Structures are given as C-alpha cells and as structure tokens.
Amino acid sequence: MRRAGILPTLLLLAGFALLYLPIVALVVYSFNDGRLVSVWSGWSLRWYRALWDNRQMLDSAAVTLKAGFVSATLALVAGTLAAIVLARAGRFAGRSGFAGLVYLPLVMPEIVLGLSLLLLFVELDLDRGFATLVLGHAGFSAAFVAVVVHSRLVAVDRSIEEAAMDLGAPPLKTFLWITAPMIAPSMVAAWLLAFTLSLDDLVIASFVTGPGATTLPMRVYSQVRLGVTPEINAISTLFVAAVALVILTASLVNKGLIPGRSNGDSA
Amino acid sequence: MTFLSLRNVAKSFGGVTAVDGVSLDIERGEIFALLGPSGCGKTTLLRLVAGFEQPDAGAIRLDGQDIAPLPPYRRPVNMMFQSYALFPHMTVAGNIAFGLKQDRLPAGEIGARVAEVLKLVRLEGLEARKPHQLSGGQRQRVALARALAKRPKLVLLDEPLAALDRKLREETQFELLAIHRRLSLTFVIVTHDQEEAMTLAQRMAVMDRGRVAQVGAPRDVYEHPASRFVAGFIGTANLFEGTVAGQDNGLVRVQSPAAGCAVAVRHAGTLSAGTAACVAVRPEKLRLGDAGCDNGFAATVEEVAFRGEATLCRARLATGHALTLSLPNRARAGGDAPRAGAAVRIGFAADDAVLLTS
Amino acid sequence: MTGRARTVTILLAFAWLAALVLAPFLVVAKISLAEVVIGRPPFTALLEWGEGAMPPALRVNWGNYALLFGDALYLEAYLGSLRLAAIATAVALAIAVPLAHAMTRAPARWRPALLVLAILPFWTSSLIRVYAWIGILGADGPLNRILQWLGIIDAPLAILNTDIGIVSGLVYSYLPFALLPVYASLVRIDPALGEAAADLGCRPLKSFFRITLPLALPGILAAGLLVFIPAVGEFVVPDLMGGSDTLMIGKTLWTEFFTNRDWPLASAATVLLVLLLVSPVVVLERRLFLRGEGRA
Numbered sequence: 009m010r011r012a013g014i015l016p017t018l019l020l021l022a023g024f025a026l027l028y029l030p031i032v033a034l035v036v037y038s039f040n041d042g043r044l045v046s047v048w049s050g051w052s053l054r055w056y057r058a059l060w061d062n063r064q065m066l067d068s069a070a071v072t073l074k075a076g077f078v079s080a081t082l083a084l085v086a087g088t089l090a091a092i093v094l095a096r097a098g099r100f101a102g103r104s105g106f107a108g109l110v111y112l113p114l115v116m117p118e119i120v121l122g123l124s125l126l127l128l129f130v131e132l133d134l135d136r137g138f139a140t141l142v143l144g145h146a147g148f149s150a151a152f153v154a155v156v157v158h159s160r161l162v163a164v165d166r167s168i169e170e171a172a173m174d175l176g177a178p179p180l181k182t183f184l185w186i187t188a189p190m191i192a193p194s195m196v197a198a199w200l201l202a203f204t205l206s207l208d209d210l211v212i213a214s215f216v217t218g219p220g221a222t223t224l225p226m227r228v229y230s231q232v233r234l235g236v237t238p239e240i241n242a243i244s245t246l247f248v249a250a251v252a253l254v255i256l257t258a259s260l261v262n263k264g265l266i267p268g269r270s271n272g273d274s275a
Numbered sequence: 276m277t278f279l280s281l282r283n284v285a286k287s288f289g290g291v292t293a294v295d296g297v298s299l300d301i302e303r304g305e306i307f308a309l310l311g312p313s314g315c316g317k318t319t320l321l322r323l324v325a326g327f328e329q330p331d332a333g334a335i336r337l338d339g340q341d342i343a344p345l346p347p348y349r350r351p352v353n354m355m356f357q358s359y360a361l362f363p364h365m366t367v368a369g370n371i372a373f374g375l376k377q378d379r380l381p382a383g384e385i386g387a388r389v390a391e392v393l394k395l396v397r398l399e400g401l402e403a404r405k406p407h408q409l410s411g412g413q414r415q416r417v418a419l420a421r422a423l424a425k426r427p428k429l430v431l432l433d434e435p436l437a438a439l440d441r442k443l444r445e446e447t448q449f450e451l452l453a454i455h456r457r458l459s460l461t462f463v464i465v466t467h468d469q470e471e472a473m474t475l476a477q478r479m480a481v482m483d484r485g486r487v488a489q490v491g492a493p494r495d496v497y498e499h500p501a502s503r504f505v506a507g508f509i510g511t512a513n514l515f516e517g518t519v520a521g522q523d524n525g526l527v528r529v530q531s532p533a534a535g536c537a538v539a540v541r542h543a544g545t546l547s548a549g550t551a552a553c554v555a556v557r558p559e560k561l562r563l564g565d566a567g568c569d570n571g572f573a574a575t576v577e578e579v580a581f582r583g584e585a586t587l588c589r590a591r592l593a594t595g596h597a598l599t600l601s602l603p604n605r606a607r608a609g610g611d612a613p614r615a616g617a618a619v620r621i622g623f624a625a626d627d628a629v630l631l632t633s
Numbered sequence: 634m635t636g637r638a639r640t641v642t643i644l645l646a647f648a649w650l651a652a653l654v655l656a657p658f659l660v661v662a663k664i665s666l667a668e669v670v671i672g673r674p675p676f677t678a679l680l681e682w683g684e685g686a687m688p689p690a691l692r693v694n695w696g697n698y699a700l701l702f703g704d705a706l707y708l709e710a711y712l713g714s715l716r717l718a719a720i721a722t723a724v725a726l727a728i729a730v731p732l733a734h735a736m737t738r739a740p741a742r743w744r745p746a747l748l749v750l751a752i753l754p755f756w757t758s759s760l761i762r763v764y765a766w767i768g769i770l771g772a773d774g775p776l777n778r779i780l781q782w783l784g785i786i787d788a789p790l791a792i793l794n795t796d797i798g799i800v801s802g803l804v805y806s807y808l809p810f811a812l813l814p815v816y817a818s819l820v821r822i823d824p825a826l827g828e829a830a831a832d833l834g835c836r837p838l839k840s841f842f843r844i845t846l847p848l849a850l851p852g853i854l855a856a857g858l859l860v861f862i863p864a865v866g867e868f869v870v871p872d873l874m875g876g877s878d879t880l881m882i883g884k885t886l887w888t889e890f891f892t893n894r895d896w897p898l899a900s901a902a903t904v905l906l907v908l909l910l911v912s913p914v915v916v917l918e919r920r921l922f923l924r925g926e927g928r929a
C-alpha cells in the first residue's frame with residue numbers, strides 16, 4: 009500500500025478548494041441580510057422571500073424544468089439508438105460519417121449549435137417557443153447520451169446477447185430483456201446528464217426559444233448583466249442544492265454516474 | 276553464508292494478516308522457492324523484500340545490511356512481476372534498458388548489456404517490438420530479461436511461469452536453471468506449483484496462512500513433511516489418524532480406527548502412549564502384496580486410472596477407509612495393474628512412512 | 634444485430650441526426666451565402682423563383698466571407714479566441730494533471746468520494762459558476778481583500794475586465810472537463826508499472842515523466858480538446874468577465890446576430906469557426922473517440 013504523501017494531500021486540498029470556494033462563498037452570501045454582496049451584515053432569508061415573490065423567475069423555473077424533462081427523455085431515446093448503432097450494427101456504408109454526426113455536437117461551441125438550430129427553425133418556418141427549445145436541447149444532449157451509453161454497451165459481453173438470441177429471443181426482446189437491464193445504470197446517468205445540460209444551458213436557449221418560453225438561465229443572465237444582486241445568490245444556491253441532492257442520491261443508489269472503474273466500464 | 280535474512284516479519288492489511296511472523300535465511304547463490312496455496316502471503320513477502328510494502332514488525336537484512344529504510348529504487352533487488360508489468364509504450368529493448376539507464380551507464384555499455392540478456396533469454400531480433408506484439412511466452416522472457424539486466428544481487432520472481440502452457444513451462448524451467456547457473460545469482464521464486472518448486476529450487480519454504488510451515492530441500496520436505504498440512508500440500512499422502520499405542524526399537528505403533536489395526540512407523544523421538552498422531556504414506560510407497568512389509572491390509576480395488584508413467588489406483592479397506600496407490604508401469608503389456616473389483620493385499624514398510632503430530 | 638431490426642435502427646438514428654445535426658449546418662452554410670435585407674427572415678433566398686421562370690436563378694454572395702477576411706475586427710476576434718483558449722487550456726491541464734494524479738494516489742476508499750467531488754461542479758450551472766467566480770475576483774471580493782489584508786498589495790487588483798480575468802474564468806469553468814478524462818486515463822494505468830520502474834531504480838518524479846505521463850497522453854490530449862473547443866466559442870465568460878475591448882469570436886458572433894441582426898455575416902463567421910475547430914478534431918478523432926469501435 010502506498011502511503012498518501014504530504015504533497016498529494018496538499019494538492020488535493022488546494023485543487024478542491026479552487027473548485028468549491030466560489031460556490032461556498034455564493035451560498036453563504038445568499039443568506040446575507042445586506043444589499044451589498046461583499047459586505048456581511050447578518051443572516052437573513054430575505055432574498056429567498058424576494059425570490060418567492062418574483063413571479064417571472066418562478067414561471068421561468070417551471071419552463072426550464074419542463075423543457076429539461078421532455079428534452080432529456082427525447083435525447084435518451086435518440087442517443088441510445090445512436091449508441092446501439094455504433095456499438096452493435098457492425099460495418100455499414102457511411103458508418104464513419106454517422107459517428108461524426110453523433111459526436112459533432114460534443115466538439116462544437118454552444119454558440120454554433122444555437123445559431124445553426126435557430127436558422128434551421130427559421131428556414132422551416134417553425135414558430136420559436138417551447139417546442140423549438142425542447143428540440144434544440146434534445147439535439148445536442150443526445151450526443152452526450154450516446155457517449156455515456158456507448159461506453160457501457162461496448163463493455164457488455166456480446167456473447168450474453170448472442171446466448172439470448174441462440175435461445176430464441178428476437179432482437180427487440182433481446183434488447184429489452186437482456187441488454188437494457190445491463191446498461192440501465194448508464195441510461196439513468198445519461199438521462200440525468202441530459203437533464204442538467206438542459207437546465208444549465210443559456211446560449212442555445214437564447215437562440216432557439218421564443219416569447220413565453222424564457223428559461224431560468226436567461227433570466228439569471230439578464231439580471232447578472234444588470235449587476236450582482238443577492239437574489240441571484242439565492243436562486244443559485246437553490247440550483248446547487250437541487251443538483252447536489254440529485255447527484256448524491258443517484259450516486260448512492262447506483263454507481264453508474266461515475267465513469268471509469270466503479271462502473272465496471274473498461275472502455 | 277546468509278544473504279537475505281527475514282526475522283519475524285509481519286504485515287497485515289486492515290484486518291487481514293497477510294504475513295505473520297516469518298523468519299527465513301536465504302543463502303547466497305541459491306534458488307529458493309516460496310510455495311503455498313493461494314492467498315497465503317507469498318506475493319506480500321516478495322513485495323516486502325522489494326520495498327513496495329513496509330513491514331509492520333520484524334527486520335529484513337540483505338548482505339548484512341538492514342534495508343528497511345531504503346525505498347524500492349535504492350534496493351539492489353529486482354523483481355519479475357506476476358503480471359510482468361512491461362512498459363507498454365516502450366520497445367523490448369527500451370524495457371530492458373530502462374533499469375540500466377537509471378544507473379546512467381554509457382550508451383554503448385547499455386547496448387551491450389541489452390544484447391547480452393536478449394541472447395540469454397533467446398529473444399534476439401525482437402528488440403524493436405512493443406509488448407503487445409509479443410506472445411505470452413515472449414513477454415514473460417522480456418520481463419525476466421528486464422529483471423536480470425541490472426545484474427542485481429537478488430532476483431525475485433513472482434509466479435514467473437504461471438501464464439505458460441505445460442510444455443513451455445517445463446522448457447523454461449530448465450532455461451531458468453541454466454541462466455541461474457551462468458550468472459550465479461540468488462533467486463527467490465514464488466510458485467503455487469509444487470512440481471515447479473521441486474524442479475527449480477535447492478531449498479523451499481512451504482507457507483500456510485502467513486506462516487512458514489516448513490523449510491528444507493525439496494526431497495526432505497517431500498519425504499519428511501513436518502505437518503499434515505505440508506504432507507497434504509506437497510504431493511498426495513495417505514493418512515492414518517490414531518493414537519500412539521507403544522514404542523520399541525525405533526518403531527512406533529499407532530492404533531488407527533481407519534486402518535482397523537495398529538500401524539508401525541519408524542520414528543526417532545519418544546512419544547508417550549495415548550498421544551494423538553498420524554501416519555502418512557505416499558501413494559508410490561504403497562505396494563500391491565504385503566510380503567516382507569511391516570504393515571499389510573486387505574482391500575478392494577475401486578478405480579484404476581492410467582497416467583502414463585504410473586497407474587493410479589484407489590482401493591478401499593474393510594473399515595471403509597480409502598487409499599491411493601501409484602503403481603509404476605514397468606512393462607508395456609501393463610500386467611502390473613489390478614482390475615477394478617479385484618481383492619488385493621496392500622502393504623508398506625515402516626521406513627517408508629512418517630509420523631506426524633501436528 | 635442483423636436483418637430488418639438493424640436497418641430500422643440505423644435509419645431511425647440517422648433520421649434524427651440528419652434533422653438536428655446535419656440540417657442546421659447545411660442551413661448555416663446556405664445562409665452564409667445570402668445577403669442581409671430588412672425583413673422576415675432578414676436575408677435573401679439562395680434560389681430566386683422568378684415570375685414563372687424555370688429554372689430558378691442561383692444567387693450566391695461571397696461578400697460575407699470577403700468581409701470576414703478583410704475586417705481586422707473579425708481576424709482579431711478569431712486570433713484572440715484561439716490565444717485565450719490556448720492559454721486557458723494550458724493552465725487547466727497544468728492544474729488537472731497533478732490534481733488527477735493526486736486523486737489516483739489517494740487511498741482507495743477515498744477515491745469514489747473524490748471522484749464525486751470532482752464531478753459535482755460539472756453538474757452545476759456554468760452560468761452560476763462564472764457568477765460565483767466574478768464575486769471572488771471583484772475589486773471588493775474576497776481575493777482582493779485577503780491580498781490587501783496580507784499586505785501583498787495596496788490597492789485592489791483589477792482582474793475582472795482583463796484577459797487574465799477571462800482566462801481565469803475559462804479555466805474555472807472548464808476545469809472539470811479536463812479533470813475527468815485525465816483522471817480516467819491515469820487510473821487505468823497499472824500501478825505495477827510504477828512499481829516496476831521503482832524496482833529498476835527510477836525515482837518517483839522521473840517515473841511520473843517517463844512512465845505515467847506518456848501512458849496518459851491520449852487522455853490528456855482529449856482533455857485539452859474538451860477545454861479548448863468550447864473555450865474558443867465561449868460567450869458567457871468574455872461577456873461577463875471581459876473588458877469592452879476584449880475580442881472573442883463567441884461574443885462577436887452574438888453581437889452580430891442579436892444586435893446588428895446581420896444573419897448572413899454571422900453565418901459566415903460560424904462556418905469559418907466550425908472549419909477552424911473541426912480540422913484538429915478530424916486529425917485526432919480516430920485516436921480519441923473511435924477507439925475500439927471498429928471491431929464490431
């Protein structure tokens with residue numbers, strides 16, 4: 009057993025401090041009584057009350073959650089299909105082009121994706137709103153789903169599926185009864201990833217959404233531009249708390265959220 | 276002269292005691308085998324010597340020097356890993372030269388030494404290959420070459436031949452012996468294969484759950500096992516459990532319910548009557564027919580298995596106790612072996628059995 | 634997978650990709666060749682359907698590209714983005730590699746917790762993280778106050794609205810992207826290799842550079858791309874943390890699109906950006922993304 013040296017420990021502490029201090033500061037200041045973000049003037053929930061009275065914010069939060077839910081579900085279906093094709097369909101004409109399209113959104117800045125999706129919707133004469141928002145988010149988060157599910161699929165021993173077919177199960181049954189249960193943890197993880205990507209996104213949403221479907225990041229962004237206010241600290245704290253809760257529960261329930269060894273992935 | 280000395284070395288991981296007070300003395304220039312069932316602490320013992328683990332207690336001295344404070348990279352010891360641990364991004368030559376470069380030898384010298392060990396392990400011509408371009412047996416020889424290249428005082432080999440098929444393993448065992456003789460190094464070799472240990476080693480230690488059960492030359496350990504564990508682990512043994520009934524003239528009589536009578540065995544020490552004891556006999560020491568034997572039993576042959584150089588035979592006594600016999604196949608016609616169901620007499624000499632009390 | 638099920642699956646997946654990935658890029662390419670007009674949509678059509686005249690006339694306008702290459706503003710924005718993204722990538726890797734290495738060195742029972750800690754920020758909103766980082770770096774933020782209290786500086790450092798501010802914002806935003814692939818490639822390295830190096834007389838630091846780093850190189854390259862590419866097109870960080878004179882292509886595009894409403898020019902700028910980013914990916918793609926898929 010290697011002993012954890014003093015240097016690695018210091019590195020770990022410094023690294024995680026760098027990652028977390030800003031978030032901790034933000035959370036602490038959300039409970040600040042004063043209007044100034046940088047001057048501490050006692051504990052208070054006043055900014056949470058202000059938030060509660062802010063109808064616009066609440067409406068946007070509802071839009072964001074709904075869009076996240078629908079787009080993550082769409083992305084899960086599409087991304088899993090793409091992963092299956094990549095992992096199981098063998099060679100076919102245009103396979104490398106197919107793979108390129110699957111991974112393209114991963115390597116494109118959000119601004120490119122947003123702009124191009126918007127122009128597509130304009131070209132098709134679709135009215136911008138909730139539907140285009142969902143389609144836009146599903147379009148890019150499907151790529152992330154495909155990566156996560158694919159890495160699990162290639163780790164699943166194919167002879168298990170072959171055994172099922174050998175025993176008489178047709179392809180769809182084999183997938184539903186044999187493959188899906190084995191990749192289920194990664195599908196849960198992929199759905200959650202797609203969901204948070206949608207909640208998080210500012211740039212794509214700014215392009216593809218329309219009046220009546222303003223998302224929370226868009227509201228937060230326009231407020232931040234006007235100046236730093238403790239109300240944003242409050243809403244950010246709620247966000248962080250919700251995400252932390254979901255992730256911690258999920259990673260306790262199954263280790264599928266964590267890529268690498270704990271997953272049994274060798275990919 | 277003791278070269279590597281372990282004194283009461285102990286190591287545990289969390290609650291698991293892997294090595295439990297081991298003391299061993301290994302001579303300069305010998306091949307010493309560590310033998311034992313899986314999980315008995317062989318690898319841990321090697322890692323303690325190599326310096327990857329720190330002992331919880333005890334002392335390790337190499338050539339008279341306490342090596343406990345030395346980190347692995349300062350110990351004049353090289354190890355051949357159970358998994359080979361070849362550097363995947365380096366060529367065969369790069370792997371072998373790695374240790375020499377750490378010593379900052381001049382490039383010409385390194386080249387000469389690499390060529391020399393490559394020749395030794397018969398891998399000439401493969402120096403530019405990467406590990407993944409080699410067969411299992413070739414990889415194993417690169418690992419060996421890498422461990423030998425620095426001409427360390429002590430080479431540790433952790434199950435060096437485990438990944439090889441039987442034929443290649445036997446060939447490589449003789450190659451290892453030849454290499455050892457030419458370089459006059461000290462080898463400590465871990466194995467759980469008793470035949471391999473007996474083929475290679477001048478002396479061996481049998482380990483059991485972190486402790487040393489017996490140390491000695493392979494022949495001594497085989498013919499004079501010190502305990503039931505050693506007798507059962509090294510080769511096969513027929514055991515007659517019982518109690519000491521009497522002793523005269525160097526012969527001990529053990530009253531054994533399994534045998535249905537008293538069994539005579541030669542034993543030097545004195546034992547008081549009533550002590551629990553066990554008589555162990557190797558399958559090849561049992562004979563068909565008990566003429567001239569100190570012990571004889573009536574038995575029925577149950578199974579007969581042809582094994583090439585010998586025939587294995589399973590026979591049951593009237594008491595229900597089963598014995599295993601190994602009968603040499605001296606004649607090609609195969610007249611020596613009995614048939615299943617035959618009634619036979621089985622005997623052995625008191626000199627050919629050992630008395631075990633632990 | 635064989636037969637009809639396979640064909641249907643491929644077609645379904647391909648239809649999705651064609652509609653939401655391929656089509657948008659084709660539309661952008663098309664509009665980049667149009668002319669800006671005032672109206673809805675604010676650009677001319679590529680095919681002009683005259684009064685009953687067949688075939689339609691093709692109207693291609695290369696002017697947008699000419700403008701992009703001719704305009705110093707755009708060139709500076711591209712170069713500025715590449716420069717800042719490259720610096721941010723280097724800094725992020727310089728932090729991520731030792732940090733991930735320390736994670737692999739931690740006792741095995743801590744590692745899952747460390748991994749969750751490393752992933753957690755990745756799951757929280759990047760906008761919120763940038764916002765939090767602004768709070769830290771501000772003139773009266775904790776960083777300046779601590780430095781002043783320690784007597785290291787007299788007056789607050791102006792970090793926000795400078796290139797340093799942008800680089801620090803990019804690094805902070807994308808550090809988790811770098812951390813995960815680096816960790817994943819480090820943890821896959823057999824610890825016996827490090828032991829073998831030590832056994833052959835190699836000191837720990839040297840063994841890190843001779844054994845660990847070369848073996849982790851593919852993961853480090855992937856991590857670099859995962860930071861570099863989004864950083865080049867980043868909008869939020871230069872918008873909220875950069876000065877008015879900071880030129881990054883993401884922000885320039887945004888302005889061109891929303892403020893100036895010159896969609897054809899923005900499209901042309903996007904096409905150039907895509908070409909700029911896709912070329913290194915195509916070169917590295919086989920090594921980074923498609924490993925192991927060929928043996929289907």
Ligand SMILES: Nc1ncnc2c1ncn2[C@@H]1O[C@H](COP(=O)(O)OP(=O)(O)OP(=O)(O)O)[C@@H](O)[C@H]1O
Nearest residue numbers: 009288291293312313314315316317318319320467
């Ligand atoms: N790093 C470790 N952490 C916890 N337990 C360990 C560790 N290394 C070894 N052990 C335990 O110590 C005991 C001895 O292990 P060791 O690897 O020395 O056995 P071995 O004799 O080499 O077995 P094998 O023949 O299977 O290689 C085992 O019970 C093992 O589970």
Ligand SMILES: [Mg+2]
Nearest residue numbers: 317318319357
């Ligand atoms: Mg072992």
